[in-house]
Amino acid sequence: MTQRTILDAIDDPELGGRLVDRRDALARSGRLAAILAVGSVPVALAAVARSAFGQGIPQSVAEVLNFALTLEYLESEFYTRGLAAGTLIPSADRAVFQQIAKHEAAHVAFLQGTLGPAAIPKPTFDLTARGAFGDVLLSYTTFKALAQAFEDTGVRAYKGQAAGLMASPAVLGAALQIHSVEARHAAEVRRLRGQRAWITGNESDSARLARFYAGEGNLLQAGIDLEGGDADTEAFDEPLTRDQVLGLIGTFIVA
């Protein structure tokens, strides 16, 4: 709601037109580079989306953003409930999860603001995934494992959607800026768990997490195998399609 006020205040149809209209307009606009530099695009995006898209956000863009919003709703609820669950998170680690929770809530608000009336409502979640992670809010070990799975999957999900946003460079830019924040989260949670911050092959340290890492062992990038083995798989994160992501998180969604 505060977010809305800010966004409404900077509502500027002309800016919106420049940002989201056409790729070649983007390429010509030196001013856009300056705008990107100071990071005002994110704040402007919701206004841009509402004004420059006219009647509404194109269906294909709205679908991508609502898919992202679903993930962010899940992550946000997960951390909010984790932080609220008494002594689940030890005090030494709370600052980390508070920062992550803050970002996920901001992502929810940001995507809602961008989508406007097109935003889907928050689904009902089952954080235990129908019992597969039954002690998620009781065991810090389980909570951290699931946090890692959500963050690494979030990175893969945004990566997989990037190409679908190319027609809307401003939206794509913001999605990329969320994407790298998810990667920071993933790295930190992995380190909290004593794991490397990057993904080696398709490895995970827990059988329950294995399915989230299918495909991460890819050694061929742009048709080139650098023959560096594990280091190469770590150096490149792999995307997932929307269906693959929904296959992974579907059991957390009740309705």
Added chain:
Amino acid sequence: MRRFLQPRKVVAMRDSQRPGGPELEFFSRVARATTRRQFLRWSGLAVGVTAVGCGDDTLGPDDAFELGSGDVGILNLAYALEQMDAAFFTQATLHFYAGSSAEEQRVLNDIRAHEVAHRDLLKGVLGSAAIGELEFDFSTVDFTSRDSVLTFGIKFEDLGVAAYNGAGPLLTSAANLLLAGKIVSVEARHAAALRDLIVPRTAFFAGDDVVDANGLDRALPAAQVLAEADPYIVPAASLT
């Protein structure tokens, strides 16, 4: 753009006036930085570097590394940054700083291997369009100091993240965008890991200095990325 043009104007004026003392030192530093910026020259239309490069008569075309335009220009910019990262972490792992833990050495070794992979992959993708091998000046880094190595490492990784985030929307090929996406999240992992080493278990891994109130990471236009990388790149003309 204006920001880059302004110091140039001032430098020209000051040079003609030939001020002395600390003032001269300051402006010659600015002049050096401004001149050096030419050595990675962007001919794309999307950023302001061309404006800086044009009209500079002190450099012949052979002195600069032309990044090229369009997707090639963006990939060359990425290639330049990956060369810088690979060189930095290679030096940092040649002799680790004093008192480095096994865990710290492992992190630095891993990052070096990833940056080398990024560099080599981009070189392969660019093929004959790739810029040459750059040389770097890390004389401001104290490689014996933990604080210095980690601080510069974070600076370079955060810069890489912001560079890919800023340039990604300018790519016209979905394949190139995906490749950039595969790399940028690993750069973000590096940044977070190094930040966690220097300020462990706090909000610093994704601190408010890089992530804004909307939960968005930094995104920088190419011109600003070049300006931030510039002090560490040895000018082409001084290479023989």
